[in-house]
Amino acid sequence: MACLHDHSCEEHDCSSDWSLYKHIDLPKVSALNEAVPGSVKTVFRAWEQRLNSSEGYLESNEGDPELIVFIPFTSDVKLKSISIVGGADGTSPAKLRAFINRDGIDFSDAQNMQPVQEWELAENFQGVLEYQTRYSRFQSVGNITLHFPDNFGGDTTQIHYIGLKGEATQLKRDVVATIVYELMPNPSDHKTRAETGGGLSQV
Numbered sequence: 001m002a003c004l005h006d007h008s009c010e011e012h013d014c015s016s017d018w019s020l021y022k023h024i025d026l027p028k029v030s031a032l033n034e035a036v037p038g039s040v041k042t043v044f045r046a047w048e049q050r051l052n053s054s055e056g057y058l059e060s061n062e063g064d065p066e067l068i069v070f071i072p073f074t075s076d077v078k079l080k081s082i083s084i085v086g087g088a089d090g091t092s093p094a095k096l097r098a099f100i101n102r103d104g105i106d107f108s109d110a111q112n113m114q115p116v117q118e119w120e121l122a123e124n125f126q127g128v129l130e131y132q133t134r135y136s137r138f139q140s141v142g143n144i145t146l147h148f149p150d151n152f153g154g155d156t157t158q159i160h161y162i163g164l165k166g167e168a169t170q171l172k173r174d175v176v177a178t179i180v181y182e183l184m185p186n187p188s189d190h191k192t193r194a195e196t197g198g199g200l201s202q203v
Contacts, residue, residue: 018080018165018166018167019046019047019163019164019165020073020077020079020164020165020166020168021044021045021046021047021163021164023073023074023075023077023168024044024071024072024073024074024164025072025073025074026041026044028072029041029044029069029070029071029072030069030070031058031067031068031069031070032067032068032106032107033060033061033064033066033067033068033107034058034059034060034061034067035059035060035061035062035156036056036059039056039057039058039059040058040069042055042056042057042058043057043058043159043160043161043162044071044161044162045161047163047165050083050085050127050161050163051085051126051127051160051161053160053161057087057158057159057160058158058159058160059087059091059156059157059158059159060156060157060158061156062155062156063155063156064156065091065093065148065149065150065151065154065155065156065157066107066147066148066149066150066157067093067147067148067157067159068105068106068107068110068145068146068147068148069145069146069148069159069162070103070105070143070145071143071144071145071146071162071164072142072143073141073142073143073144073168075168075169075170076140076141076142076168076169077141077164077166077167077168077169078135078138078139078140078141078166078167078168078169079133079135079138079141079144079164079165079166080132080133080135080138080165080166080167081130081131081132081133081164081165081166082096082098082119082130082131082133082146082162082163082164082165083124083127083129083130083131083161083162083163083164083165084096084121084124084129084131084159084161084162084163085124085125085126085127085159085160085161085162086121086123086124086125086151086157086158086159086160087154087157087158087159087160088125089154090151090152090153090154091151091152091154091155091156091157091158092121092123092124092125092151092152092154092157092158093121093148093150093151093157093159094120094121094150094151094152095118095119095120095121095148095149095150096118096119096121096131096146096147096148097110097115097117097118097146097147097148097149098115098116098117098118098133098144098145098146098147099113099115099116099144099145099147100116100137100138100141100142100143100144100145101140101141101142101143102143102145103143105145105147110145110147110149111149115147116134116137116138117133117134117137117138119131123152127161127163130163130165138166140169144164146162
């Protein structure tokens with residue numbers, strides 16, 4: 001399902017407040033089959049700057065339109081929607097398949113694995129389309145892999161912007177929080193009535 005921006009963005013969570021851009025672990029973002037190594041990092045920016053590709057764009061190798069983009073987050077996120085701005089002349093991606101919380105997916109894996117969700121994409125030069133996720137499937141997302149298997153007939157695939165919207169949780173990916181509940185208090189950990197001269201025990 002795609003969301004067209006012909007509405008009031010304040011009422012539809014389209015503002016930058018919902019952008020997950022600041023929660024992307026950008027140094028660890030990577031791509032397979034990119035013509036210029038590291039160029040994938042240029043497609044992530046604030047929503048307001050989605051049409052500004054002055055710093056470059058992601059392009060596949062000549063004659064091979066397939067791309068895989070790996071996006072890790074600095075904390076778990078709940079992903080609401082994805083926006084893709086592609087290139088002109090048939091170079092925009094035509095299909096998107098998403099996998100979550102899986103590291104090291106290559107083209108063979110992507111072709112043989114069942115995605116969490118997939119979308120048929122439209123050419124979206126102005127960034128006005130957003131593709132809604134099946135929200136219940138995109139909870140606690142530590143990383144997402146985007147597989148673009150084909151385009152609209154161009155020799156290469158170009159991606160100028162990838163936008164992700166949702167909510168970040170407080171759980172950092174590099175921290176494991178252990179909460180211990182005291183189900184059976186240890187008597188030695190508490191002062192007794194005798195020790196306190198009566199009254200209630202103090203924890």
